[in-house]
Amino acid sequence: MVWYRRELPLTITFVLGILISSDYFLVFAPLQKTAVTFNDFATIVATFALGLGAASLTLMHSKKIIDRSGEWYHSVLLVASLLSVVAVGLIFGVPSDAFQFQFKNIYSPLEATVFSLLAFYLLTTAYRALRIRTVETTVFLVSALAVVMMNAPVTEFLWGGFTNIGSWVLNVPNTAGQRGILIGAAIGAVALAIRTILGRETGYLGGK
């Protein structure tokens, strides 16, 4: 592999990794200023990545439409929707009624419809899966019901204890588990960052 495909990205990663990490721990004005600039670079790159993603999506689906491959008519819908949103946004602006109409009356109802189907599936799944089969499933069932009862305002008026039990489940076993996961994930992230900065982790270069 030529140097600019391996050594150059590794060097950039090392220098920027050290620089941005140091800014978190040291109070040194020139360092802070440089770190802020590179942070802004990252947001600019991410913004370009959005455009790149849209362009790549359009090209990929346009090819599918031209070749009439697979369910190409879905691609027609995707490209047409994408272009219409971009066109309305560019011509009339994001605050315009036309852009807001697309979002409020087409996109939002579609997303909400798909997401609301979850309620039906969740309830049928709960009916079939939440059974007292073993000690573990009993603990799971009792915990789930305690939290469900806590979240349903009407149950509080039947018996105030539902809220106390639900709160205990969330505050004690849940918090203990969450903290374990969060601290474990954080230590893992630190280890990954150190490996990446030192060039031991090169997956982002393409897995070689």
Place this chain on the structure above:
Amino acid sequence: MKTTTINYLIYVLIFLAVSVPILVPLGLPLVVSKPTRDVYEAIQSLPANSVVVLDVTYDPINEVEQWPMTLALMEHLFTRPVKIVLVSLVHVGGVVYTLRALNIVDKHGKVYGQDYVYLGYFAGVEAAMSAFVSDMHTLAKTDFYGTPIDQIPMMKNIRTGKDINLFITLTTAYTSSYIGLIQAPFKMPMAIATVSVSIPEVRAYYNAGQVVGFLNGIRGAAEYEKLINRPYWGLGLMDAISVTHVILIGFVVLGNIQYFYNRRKSGGK
């Protein structure tokens, strides 16, 4: 009863449980929980001219839960003598909801540029969060409407995380990033208004004192609407939530009765 018949029965009941209470409100009681009250108190106790950032950052998939919170929080903030910085740091959908909410809520005479400002959406998620609290003026050269940020009077003294007195995020994810990149470095008071499914994670930070309070999905929105005495969507949806939860509990009990009945019938196998 066949599984498909029960499934259809559940579908019909859920449909009725959600739609009927919305069309004919039942007026079921609602108690305001402590985390919601803590968010309210955090805003109420801010001294005059404090800086509050409201990060509206969710997509339509979470609109049902987070839109009522957006209206309630914004409505409350506009009644307080504070400076409001609006921004969207994770999802681009926040732009649409922020603009829509600004058209709806009563601004109580607050003037754009002097009392509130909207900086728009910044891509990059964690990079955007970090850049935002490091220096807003280098990240956002202009506000959402194209006015140079240096020409906006209220932004003159608002530059980094040190200048923020309360950060409220209406996020659906990245809770750990908000804590790690925004709250922890500046010891900044932070409130989170999120979907119910994210609450177990948020509660860990709330119990640790890193989050001053949180709003729990539609229920949190409804409680907040009750606190500010301004009913929007949240209170209207609460009856549906109550009835649906009761049906869920009923079916879980029914499922277990059926399970034990079948087991006894088959000789405990």
